[in-house]
Amino acid sequence: MKVLVFEFNQETNSFCPVVSEMEDYLHGSVLEGQQMRQAVRGGALALNGMFTALEEAGAEIVPCYAMRAIANGPVRQSVLEHFMDKLRGYLKQYLPADGVLVSMHGATQSTEDDDVCGTILAAVRSLAGADTVIAASLDLHANVTEKMFRSADFLCGYQTYPHVDLYQTGYRAARLAIRAMQGERDLYMARACVPMIIPASSYTTETGKFGELVCKARALVKEKVLEDYSIFQMQPWLDVKEGGGTVIAVAKDSAVALKEADRLARDTFDLRREMRTDLCPIEDVIDKALAVTDGKPVLAVDFSDSTNAGAAGDNAAVLEAVLRREHQPQTAFVMIDRPAVDAAFAAGVGARIRMTLGATRDKLRSRSVEVEALVCSLHDGNFRLEGPAMHKVMVHVGKTAHLQVGNCDVVVCQAMGNTGDPQLFRHFGVEINFCQLVVVKACTSFRAAYTPLVSEICMVDTQGAATSKLEELPFSKLPHSLYPFNQNASCDDAAPVQVKGRGMAR
Ligand SMILES: [Zn+2]
Numbered sequence: 001m002k003v004l005v006f007e008f009n010q011e012t013n014s015f016c017p018v019v020s021e022m023e024d025y026l027h028g029s030v031l032e033g034q035q036m037r038q039a040v041r042g043g044a045l046a047l048n049g050m051f052t053a054l055e056e057a058g059a060e061i062v063p064c065y066a067m068r069a070i071a072n073g074p075v076r077q078s079v080l081e082h083f084m085d086k087l088r089g090y091l092k093q094y095l096p097a098d099g100v101l102v103s104m105h106g107a108t109q110s111t112e113d114d115d116v117c118g119t120i121l122a123a124v125r126s127l128a129g130a131d132t133v134i135a136a137s138l139d140l141h142a143n144v145t146e147k148m149f150r151s152a153d154f155l156c157g158y159q160t161y162p163h164v165d166l167y168q169t170g171y172r173a174a175r176l177a178i179r180a181m182q183g184e185r186d187l188y189m190a191r192a193c194v195p196m197i198i199p200a201s202s203y204t205t206e207t208g209k210f211g212e213l214v215c216k217a218r219a220l221v222k223e224k225v226l227e228d229y230s231i232f233q234m235q236p237w238l239d240v241k242e243g244g245g246t247v248i249a250v251a252k253d254s255a256v257a258l259k260e261a262d263r264l265a266r267d268t269f270d271l272r273r274e275m276r277t278d279l280c281p282i283e284d285v286i287d288k289a290l291a292v293t294d295g296k297p298v299l300a301v302d303f304s305d306s307t308n309a310g311a312a313g314d315n316a317a318v319l320e321a322v323l324r325r326e327h328q329p330q331t332a333f334v335m336i337d338r339p340a341v342d343a344a345f346a347a348g349v350g351a352r353i354r355m356t357l358g359a360t361r362d363k364l365r366s367r368s369v370e371v372e373a374l375v376c377s378l379h380d381g382n383f384r385l386e387g388p389a390m391h392k393v394m395v396h397v398g399k400t401a402h403l404q405v406g407n408c409d410v411v412v413c414q415a416m417g418n419t420g421d422p423q424l425f426r427h428f429g430v431e432i433n434f435c436q437l438v439v440v441k442a443c444t445s446f447r448a449a450y451t452p453l454v455s456e457i458c459m460v461d462t463q464g465a466a467t468s469k470l471e472e473l474p475f476s477k478l479p480h481s482l483y484p485f486n487q488n489a490s491c492d493d494a495a496p497v498q499v500k501g502r503g504m505a506r
Helices: 022-028 034-040 046-056 077-094 116-128 146-151 166-181 208-222 254-269 282-290 317-324 338-347 447-453
Strands: 002-009 029-032 060-068 099-104 133-138 154-157 188-194 228-232 245-251 298-301 331-336 352-357 369-379 382-384 394-396 400-405 408-413 437-440 456-459 498-501
Touching (some): 002 116, 022 060, 022 077, 029 034, 034 060, 046 060, 046 099, 046 133, 046 166, 060 077, 077 116, 116 133, 116 146, 133 166, 146 498, 154 228, 154 245, 208 254, 228 254, 245 254, 254 498, 282 298, 282 317, 317 369, 317 408, 317 437, 338 369, 338 400, 338 408, 447 456
Parallel strands (some): 002 099, 298 437, 298 456, 331 437
Antiparallel strands (some): 029 060, 188 245, 188 498, 228 245, 352 369, 369 400, 382 394, 400 408
16 A cells, blocks of 8 residues: 655635745745655644554555645745646656545635645646545645545545644544545545635634534544544635635445535534624723733734734734833733844844834734834744644744833744744743733634633734634635625525545446
8 A cells, every 4th residue: 555645735815915935835844755754753733643544554655745834825826836846746756556645724825826725636636547545634724626526535624623633634534545545435525515704713613503513523423424524614814716615524325425514514504693703992902901910811812913814913903002001911912023023133132122013014904013122032933832732843933032012022023823822922931921911813723722821812803814804805706605795695505515435436
């Protein structure tokens, strides 16, 4: 059993003006051959789950090429072409193979291609042929297109949000592929479209109605009705011609796969009006923080500027409002600001410098503020995450400075993902337990680590490319038949549920 493994991972926010360049991948991770296996061993990553399942099955593993970057605007086409050249090169060198596994985000747009993941999977299918089993692991926020469904045998998405099951998702995708490679023909994958997009700040799989639905789906697998399920809520800031939510159900019986995919899709759609973000004005959040005297801080969630969702991460709006106050809560704040990082490094530790913070990337939506900052410390920006999501995974945020501005500890860095992890402060000497107000730029991922650490969570009303006010964004491609653009959208009007499997006549 010979299996080739690839990764191409980036989450695109079409409204972020910052194009994802090769530099962002080099900054994230580019791995080739055995390097790929070594780099992810022991890590809470989909690739590691795939490799582990393949090793357990005694497969001959060919790790090929992996590229990972943090969320951003669309990927530069030349970056995608670089990956496609590598992909085709490895396939030509190592085919025939029994299987090809690809780890990807699933909501990736390039400057010229709306369906990057469809393009990758279709290329694999066209070179590998019909007999090779193809499986992909995806984010829960993937946009599962017709092309992706047609090209792959199995698509598996994260089942948790905050995402704490990356490893398990890679493992699930690999296990389904292994079963098919070992000759199990009766494994059918059904796809049902959910005609809606929902802000990622509006739900979690941990609580609420969506949490209950996920429990129900999980029970279907436990009771062996389904072999696998994925409920995809497309990253809603993706402006592409084909988009929306998707349910994938895998079963040993094609009729069961069809029926359960359809049912889960309808149940998901029924929650659309309940999945909303209740916004809190900035001034109210600051007042709440000032009321904290001895105890856990208030968490201000600047989700509209979430870099995890591809927003710019450069909005100083909350910082500006805090600094305007005569009495400022002790605040921890983090943002991307390359000019500020450069200025801090040029001035050195202990220097006091006047500078502008903010709006260096998204000049349209982000606010800036003039400050006098004390440079407390300077860092290379390499550290391990501590929270439950991607626990102990090494991340790189580039050169980073810890600044003291008024009563605020401000961390400025060159790039950041994983903004829901407290290590983004602690590694740079900012202890969030000593603060009254902590500002994070994340949609929901922060809940995994921060919930036990804070007294209250406030979703702040700010501007950004990851806003919950989807109707205010300049969508030009996404079908307006989707909810919330069409308040009368219905599953009955969506594309019919489809099913495929090796046991069916082709
Ligand atoms: Zn996600």
